[in-house]
Amino acid sequence: MSIALSSAAAPADAAARPFEPAPLLIAFAVLALAAFSPAALNDGDTWTHVATGQWILAHGAIPRVDPFSYTFAGQPWIAHEWLSEVLMALAYRAAGWSGVALLTGAAAATAIFVMARRAARDLSGIALLALVALAALLVAPSLLARPHILALPLLALWADALFAAREADRAPPIVLVAPMALWANLHGGFAFGLALIAPFALEALLAAAPEARLSVIRDWGLFALASIAAAALTPFGVEGLLFPVRLIGLAHLSEIGEWRPENFAHPGPMELALLALVAFALLRPTRLPWLRVVLLVGLIHMALQHGRHQTLLAMLAPMLLAPAIRPALGQTAPRRLTPASSAVVLAAAAVALVLAGARLAAPIVRHDSASSPIAALSAVPPPLRGEPVLNGYGFGGYLIGAGVRPFVDGRADLYGDAFLDLYGKIAAGDRQALDDALTRWRIAWTIFPPSEPIVAVIDREPGWRRLYADTFAVVQVREDAPGAEGLRQGN
Numbered sequence: 001m002s003i004a005l006s007s008a009a010a011p012a013d014a015a016a017r018p019f020e021p022a023p024l025l026i027a028f029a030v031l032a033l034a035a036f037s038p039a040a041l042n043d044g045d046t047w048t049h050v051a052t053g054q055w056i057l058a059h060g061a062i063p064r065v066d067p068f069s070y071t072f073a074g075q076p077w078i079a080h081e082w083l084s085e086v087l088m089a090l091a092y093r094a095a096g097w098s099g100v101a102l103l104t105g106a107a108a109a110t111a112i113f114v115m116a117r118r119a120a121r122d123l124s125g126i127a128l129l130a131l132v133a134l135a136a137l138l139v140a141p142s143l144l145a146r147p148h149i150l151a152l153p154l155l156a157l158w159a160d161a162l163f164a165a166r167e168a169d170r171a172p173p174i175v176l177v178a179p180m181a182l183w184a185n186l187h188g189g190f191a192f193g194l195a196l197i198a199p200f201a202l203e204a205l206l207a208a209a210p211e212a213r214l215s216v217i218r219d220w221g222l223f224a225l226a227s228i229a230a231a232a233l234t235p236f237g238v239e240g241l242l243f244p245v246r247l248i249g250l251a252h253l254s255e256i257g258e259w260r261p262e263n264f265a266h267p268g269p270m271e272l273a274l275l276a277l278v279a280f281a282l283l284r285p286t287r288l289p290w291l292r293v294v295l296l297v298g299l300i301h302m303a304l305q306h307g308r309h310q311t312l313l314a315m316l317a318p319m320l321l322a323p324a325i326r327p328a329l330g331q332t333a334p335r336r337l338t339p340a341s342s343a344v345v346l347a348a349a350a351v352a353l354v355l356a357g358a359r360l361a362a363p364i365v366r367h368d369s370a371s372s373p374i375a376a377l378s379a380v381p382p383p384l385r386g387e388p389v390l391n392g393y394g395f396g397g398y399l400i401g402a403g404v405r406p407f408v409d410g411r412a413d414l415y416g417d418a419f420l421d422l423y424g425k426i427a428a429g430d431r432q433a434l435d436d437a438l439t440r441w442r443i444a445w446t447i448f449p450p451s452e453p454i455v456a457v458i459d460r461e462p463g464w465r466r467l468y469a470d471t472f473a474v475v476q477v478r479e480d481a482p483g484a485e486g487l488r489q490g491n
Contacts, residue, residue, distance in 0.1 A: 020337070022129040023116030024344075026136050027109040028351055034105030034143055035359045041097060044371035044394045045410040046088075047401030048100070050100065052079060053193045054291035055088025062235045066414055069396075070388060070405040071441065077414050078236050078241050083185040084147030100141060102356055104145045104275070111152035112136055115315050118160050119322040122334045127325060131318050136212035138314035141307065142258065148311065149185035154179050156315050158193045163319055171204070171219035177230035184231040184240065191244035192312060194231060197224045201293045229349040247413050252420040256412065258308040270310055271305060277321075284328035286318070296320050372398045373473035376447055379469065380475055383483030387444030390437065390454075395447055395473070429453035444481030452476045 034040045048068070056062055056079075066077040079085070084143075089128050091099035116132040123131060143149065157179060165172040183190040201220035208216045234240040253259045263268050280286070288296070299316055302309040326334065337459060340348075368374050371394050377385075385404050396409025407414060408423050425433035427448070437443065446453050450469065458464050458476045468475040 006288040011247055018130060020120040020124055020126075022132055023113050023120060023152040024348055026115040026129070026132045028118060028348075028355070030112050030136055030139070030143070031109040031352070032355055033140065034108055035098075035101050035268075035355060037143075038369075039100050040104055040143055041145055041364070041366070042369060042371060043144040043146060047372070047397040048409055048411065049081065049085045049145075049147060050088050050092050051400045054092075055084035056082060056086055056092075057089055063165065066411075068400045068405060069266050069409065069414075071407055071419070072403070072414055075265055075414065077411070078239060078243050080236065080240055081147040081187055081235070082235065083182075084150045084187060087150060088145065088147075095360055095363070097366060098359050098362075100145045101364060102359055104143070104149050105355075107150045107153055108139060108143055111156040111315060112139070114153060114156035114160055114306055115318055115370075117337060118163060119318040120337060122192070122326040123329075125330070127329055127331075128239045128322075130276075131325070132483065134269075134273050135314040135318050138273055138303075138310045138452065140269060142311050148189060148308070151183055151189055152311060152315070154183040155187065155189060155193065155312070158183070159316050159319055162196060166203060169204070169207075171216075174226055177223075177226045180227050181230040182234040185234050187310075188244040188247060190231050192226075194227055197227060199291050199295050204289070224233070226365050233355040242415070250412055251417045252412055252424075255424075256410075259306045262307060262310075263303045270307075272316075273313075274300070275468040276282075280325070280328075284325075286321075286324040286328045286358065288324045289307075311392070342370070368470070368472050370394065370449070370472060373447060374398075374470030376468050376473035376475050377402055377404070380445065380477075381483060382478065384445055384481065385483075388441050390426070390443045390448075392448040392452060392473075393427070394449070399447075407443075427452055429457040432458065438478075443478065444484065445475060445477045447473055447475050 051068070052063070053199055055067055062082045063077060063079050065074050066072045075152055087103060091103040093182070112132065112135070115135060116128070120128055120133055138154075158176070161172050161176050180193060183193060197220070197417075201216075201224065204220060205213055205216050228241070228277045232238060247253070254261075262268075262463065264271055296317060299309075299313045323409040328491070354362060367372060370378075373395055377399070388407070389399070389404065389408045391399055393408055393410070396406040399406040399410060408419075412420060422433060422437075425435050434454065445467070446454070446458060449472065455474050455476070459466070463479050464476055465479060466474060467477045
């Protein structure tokens with residue numbers, strides 16, 4: 001891959017390109033995957049998000065302090081994803097977990113479609129299908145019922161608008177800051193959208209004639225300032241604006257699965273995408289503006305450092321690479337996309353309705369999983385559920401969804417590094433840390449995955465006994481705990 005100094009701008013008189021089916025095909029495949037694959041609901045935080053949305057709807061307010069745990073009850077909490085959580089709660093209210101899965105699938109499919117339509121300006125046929133399919137594969141591991149997916153269409157639209165602005169050799173229109181305000185209330189990924197302005201603005205500045213550079217600085221600078229101001233239009237103001245920076249600063253973030261580096265022990269979408277990129281660059285000389293090379297390399301670095309960022313790479317890489325792949329394949333200049341015919345629109349709507357109808361006709365019933373110890377919790381008598389529990393990190397979301405106040409859950413930003421350090425020692429079976437926790441919080445029962453070291457430690461703890469155990473969870477109870485009286489007699 002060689003580096004060029006020119007920008008990848010489409011000619012103003014570009015010829016019209018016939019309708020490309022690939023964006024729709026891949027989008028519907030993603031919608032079906034989210035709607036019908038159980039994996040979309042396999043994250044414990046989904047329970048927390050729905051519960052938070054339900055709390056907001058019930059109280060008509062956004063929580064400012066933690067309303068869920070007992071260890072941090074009343075402590076300041078920034079519910080920065082509040083709008084996504086309201087949408088998830090409304091989807092759950094309307095159609096249960098099937099509604100949540102459909103909402104997730106619709107958001108992911110929309111994002112894929114927007115990204116694919118941008119790539120379709122330069123590519124068609126098999127080349128377009130392969131590029132978009134690789135991007136969809138990168139999204140698949142993060143295709144969970146979580147706010148980052150609900151905000152994904154805004155990332156795609158934002159990036160598309162920045163590319164369009166460069167093609168038109170102008171700054172983005174100020175009206176584009178409205179989606180930024182929406183994005184900031186949906187998910188903390190808006191910070192990446194703000195950061196993305198910089199490389200495009202710099203590219204515009206370097207490409208401008210000397211006499212036009214002052215106006216470029218003015219126009220892009222005004223757009224950047226307006227975008228930052230729009231991102232501050234949340235219930236948390238400047239606190240919400242700074243939240244993503246503070247979150248990234250948490251040392252324990254790297255211990256959470258989605259924030260861990262890419263693991264190449266087994267083949268995966270990231271490896272496949274990188275090998276495909278290297279192979280194509282070696283077989284077909286490609287030219288990409290140097291700033292866009294820097295942006296692409298930065299995105300790859302982020303995706304390798306944190307699995308969560310593979311969705312960013314999936315959305316932007318096809319938009320960056322399509323203009324370079326087109327001439328490498330010997331294809332003609334980019335063409336304008338013709339609007340879909342009414343027949344295509346009606347067919348697409350029909351397919352979407354069929355998928356939604358099929359999902360709603362067979363409502364999702366949640367079963368035991370690594371994040372949802374349903375049977376284990378049902379074995380705990382109601383009076384005991386109201387007593388302090390020591391729980392596995394991944395179970396916290398389910399406990400919140402079930403109305404049980406957890407010791408800890410997936411909101412790492414709430415608990416902070418010091419508390420998570422302590423929790424790590426407890427879960428690892430550190431006797432001193434465990435004994436202190438049992439005494440300080442008057443723990444009455446525990447629920448952990450059977451593989452956690454703490455389970456074997458409590459098995460040997462005097463005055464404790466197992467209440468329930470299965471593949472996913474072990475419940476242990478203090479024999480003199482309030483609400484455990486009947487359990488001492490074997491009930």
